[in-house]
Amino acid sequence: MQVLIVFCHPEPQSFNGALRELAVSTLEDLGHQVEVSDLYAESFDPVEHPAHYLQRIEPDRFLPLTEQRQAFQAGTLPSDVQRELQRIERADLVILQFPLWWHGLPAMLKGWFDRVMVYGGTYSGSMRYDRGYFSGKRVMASLTAGSPAPAFTRHGRGGDMATLLWPLHCSLYYLGMTVLPPHVIYGIQGSGVSYQDESEFRAHLEDEKAGWIRRLKRLGSDAPIPFSGWSDWDEDGVLNADHPLAWRP
Amino acid sequence: MQVLIVFCHPEPQSFNGALRELAVSTLEDLGHQVEVSDLYAESFDPVEHPAHYLQRIEPDRFLPLTEQRQAFQAGTLPSDVQRELQRIERADLVILQFPLWWHGLPAMLKGWFDRVMVYGGTYSGSMRYDRGYFSGKRVMASLTAGSPAPAFTRHGRGGDMATLLWPLHCSLYYLGMTVLPPHVIYGIQGSGVSYQDESEFRAHLEDEKAGWIRRLKRLGSDAPIPFSGWSDWDEDGVLNADHPLAWRP
Numbered sequence: 016m017q018v019l020i021v022f023c024h025p026e027p028q029s030f031n032g033a034l035r036e037l038a039v040s041t042l043e044d045l046g047h048q049v050e051v052s053d054l055y056a057e058s059f060d061p062v063e064h065p066a067h068y069l070q071r072i073e074p075d076r077f078l079p080l081t082e083q084r085q086a087f088q089a090g091t092l093p094s095d096v097q098r099e100l101q102r103i104e105r106a107d108l109v110i111l112q113f114p115l116w117w118h119g120l121p122a123m124l125k126g127w128f129d130r131v132m133v134y135g136g137t138y139s140g141s142m143r144y145d146r147g148y149f150s151g152k153r154v155m156a157s158l159t160a161g162s163p164a165p166a167f168t169r170h171g172r173g174g175d176m177a178t179l180l181w182p183l184h185c186s187l188y189y190l191g192m193t194v195l196p197p198h199v200i201y202g203i204q205g206s207g208v209s210y211q212d213e214s215e216f217r218a219h220l221e222d223e224k225a226g227w228i229r230r231l232k233r234l235g236s237d238a239p240i241p242f243s244g245w246s247d248w249d250e251d252g253v254l255n256a257d258h259p260l261a262w263r264p
Numbered sequence: 265m266q267v268l269i270v271f272c273h274p275e276p277q278s279f280n281g282a283l284r285e286l287a288v289s290t291l292e293d294l295g296h297q298v299e300v301s302d303l304y305a306e307s308f309d310p311v312e313h314p315a316h317y318l319q320r321i322e323p324d325r326f327l328p329l330t331e332q333r334q335a336f337q338a339g340t341l342p343s344d345v346q347r348e349l350q351r352i353e354r355a356d357l358v359i360l361q362f363p364l365w366w367h368g369l370p371a372m373l374k375g376w377f378d379r380v381m382v383y384g385g386t387y388s389g390s391m392r393y394d395r396g397y398f399s400g401k402r403v404m405a406s407l408t409a410g411s412p413a414p415a416f417t418r419h420g421r422g423g424d425m426a427t428l429l430w431p432l433h434c435s436l437y438y439l440g441m442t443v444l445p446p447h448v449i450y451g452i453q454g455s456g457v458s459y460q461d462e463s464e465f466r467a468h469l470e471d472e473k474a475g476w477i478r479r480l481k482r483l484g485s486d487a488p489i490p491f492s493g494w495s496d497w498d499e500d501g502v503l504n505a506d507h508p509l510a511w512r513p
Contacts, residue, residue, distance in 0.1 A: 025313055026326040061310065061371040064274055077275040080453070118431035118438075119368060122310040122375030128366040144421060162501070170503035170510060172393060172492070174434040178427055182367035185423040189367075204329070243421070252411070254419035261419060 016047045019106035023054045023113040023124040030203050030220060031159055034227055035112050038157070041231045052102055054123050059095060061126020067093045084135025092133065099131040108234065109154040109192070111183075114203070115161070118179050128186055137190060145244035147191015153239070154187050155195040156180060157227070159203035167201065184240060194240045198230050265296045268355035272303045272362040272373040279452050279469060280408055283476055284361050287406070290480045301351055303372050308344060310375020316342045333384025341382065348380040357483065358403040358441070360432075363452070364410070367428050377435055386439060394493035396440015402488070403436050404444040405429060406476070408452035416450065433489060443489045447479050 020038055024031040039049050060067075065077040072085040086092045092100075103109060113124050120128075132138065137148045166173035180197055187194045200223045202210075210216040247258055254261050269287055273280040288298045309316075314326040321334040335341045341349075352358060362373050369377075381387065386397045415422035429446055436443045449472045451459075459465035496507055503510050 025328065028325050055313070061375070063365075063370070064304070076277050079274065116312075117374070117377040117381065117435045119374065121312070122371045122378050125366070125368065125374045126310070126371030129371050132366065165500035165502050168502060170507075172497055172501040174430065179431050179434070181423065182428050182431065185367045185428070248421055251414035252421040253414050253417060258419075 016042075016107045017105050018042050018047050018049045018108045018110065019052060019102050020049060020110045020112055021052045021054065021124070021127065023111070023121050023127075025055045027056070029114075030200075031112055031114055033220075033224065034157060034159075034200075037224060037227055038110060038112070038231060041228050045232065050102055050105065052099060054127060057095075059099075059123060059127065061123050061130065063126070063129045067096075067130070080134040083133040087133050087136035092136075093130075096131050096133065099127065100133075100136070103131075103149065103152070106152060109152060110157055111154070112157045114159045115179070118174060120183065132186075132190060143189050143191065144242070145191065147189065150191035152192050153195055153234075154192040155234070155237075156183060156197040158197065159200045161204045162201065164201040167199075188240075188242045194242070195234070195237045196240060198227065200227070265291075265356045266354050267291050267296050267298045267357045267359065268301060268351050269298065269359045269361055270301045270303065270373070270376065272360070272370050272376075274304045276305070278363075279449075280361055280363055282469075282473065283406060283408075283449075286473055286476055287359060287361070287480060290477050294481065299351055299354065301348060303376060306344075308348075308372060308376065310372050310379065312375070312378045316345075316379070329383040332382035336382050336385035341385075342379075345380050345382065348376065349382075349385070352380075352398065352401070355401060358401060359406055360403070361406045363408045364428070367423060369432065381435075381439060392438050392440065393491070394440065396438065399440035401441050402444055402483075403441040404483070404486075405432060405446040407446065408449045410453045411450065413450040416448075437489075437491045443491070444483070444486045445489060447476065449476070 018038075020035055022031070022035045026032060035051065039051065042049050054061075063079055065071070065082075068082040068086055068091075070086075070089070070091055071077075071082060073081055083092075111124065113121055119125070142148055160167060160173070160176070162173045165171055167176040167179070169175050176197075176199055184194050202219060203223075210219065243254055243258070243260070247254055249255055267287075269284055271280070271284045275281060284300065288300065291298050303310075312328055314320070314331075317331040317335055317340075319335075319338070319340055320326075320331060322330055332341075360373065362370055368374070391397055409416060409422070409425070411422045414420055416425040416428070418424050425446075425448055433443050451468060452472075459468065492503055492507070492509070496503055498504055
């Protein structure tokens with residue numbers, strides 16, 4: 016299996032950095048090939064911007080999707096976007112490794128979607144969801160959150176984690192990917208202030224590293240997150256009223 | 265009333281740009297003062313990065329929150345972050361104007377949170393939620409989405425809009441702000457491809473502009489989105505089990 020790890024953290028010595036290294040070594044030991052896209056180290060530009068399109072089809076007004084489609088068709092996408100697309104093309108499994116910042120992806124990783132997932136190339140009106148371009152590829156979010164786990168439960172003040180990750184999972188499914196349940200590690204703070212003492216914090220980190228290795232070893236047997244698909248929807252893209260999961264007031 | 269519009273779109277001539285202009289003129293006509301933070305025009309850097317901290321407290325390892333707190337206390341925050349904080353300080357109401365990209369904020373606007381909302385300055389363990397720093401300020405998301413409205417309903421394939429905006433609303437409430445219901449305009453595509461013809465699309469845009477003006481005129485009477493607060497939570501930050509809204513299995 017070919018695995019792509021998209022790593023988004025400004026500090027290689029961070030706990031996210033340690034999780035990345037563990038993923039590389041564990042997956043390689045299992046016989047897989049691993050490639051890492053290190054967004055910060057490669058100074059990826061996350062901002063979708065007219066400056067990325069040197070040969071504009073619409074020079075007077077910047078229409079991002081129009082320029083994306085044109086550049087994809089003409090083979091003139093920016094080199095970093097082409098590189099990221101090639102990496103995804105090569106992969107059977109994509110792991111997104113990042114810290115939860117402000118209830119979502121760091122800007123660097125959000126912009127990886129904004130720029131790399133080009134209209135007309137990775138999706139279109141008819142090529143999305145279970146007819147998506149990246150159909151057959153699996154993907155998993157692996158993230159750290161600062162607050163302890165209870166804050167991210169259904170009634171937690173941090174916001175239910177499944178809901179916080181829903182937009183990301185929607186995007187991944189939109190692209191046709193098979194979305195595995197996320198691997199979330201809670202209570203990871205640079206300062207370790209939530210813990211009684213440093214040794215308690217260190218023990219937590221070691222436990223979580225072991226848990227990550229266990230998760231990586233059983234990735235093959237993980238059941239994906241279920242989504243509805245084209246055959247479930249009416250012409251407006253809404254779940255058919257007679258669908259067993261449709262809610263009725 | 266002092267209003268700050270945080271505008272995030274790469275093209276001033278876009279429909280988002282038109283909504284921004286309408287907000288400025290409508291609010292000024294109502295007697296309010298309006299300031300615009302135009303993130304693309306000002307080349308805001310959305311990437312939280314060690315290069316922003318010239319005097320590091322921890323030079324060997326970049327701990328974003330530690331450096332943010334230190335820079336806030338020492339008065340050495342980057343000048344663009346200081347400018348954005350001053351703009352928010354001056355405002356009674358903040359309007360975030362953006363297109364929904366990949367089920368969330370464009371990277372540019374996401375990074376505005378990552379960099380401007382500094383730890384130790386705009387929040388801390390005890391200064392958040394209904395004890396938040398920006399308590400008393402109101403905020404509203406005003407956004408456009410490409411697909412028509414049905415796709416973003418509860419059973420729509422685009423993902424329920426309230427759920428997609430939940431992470432953003434969590435962040436705004438975390439900062440202590442009073443969050444008004446969002447203003448969402450659907451079916452806005454650069455190409456207008458969802459419409460029978462150009463005139464139908466133009467009519468839709470004009471209708472939506474009129475709706476935006478009406479919304480702006482009644483902002484004063486909008487009821488905010490309700491959130492639970494410190495008095496509702498146990499020591500783990502979870503809704504008290506006897507709270508009337510607590511779900512029981």
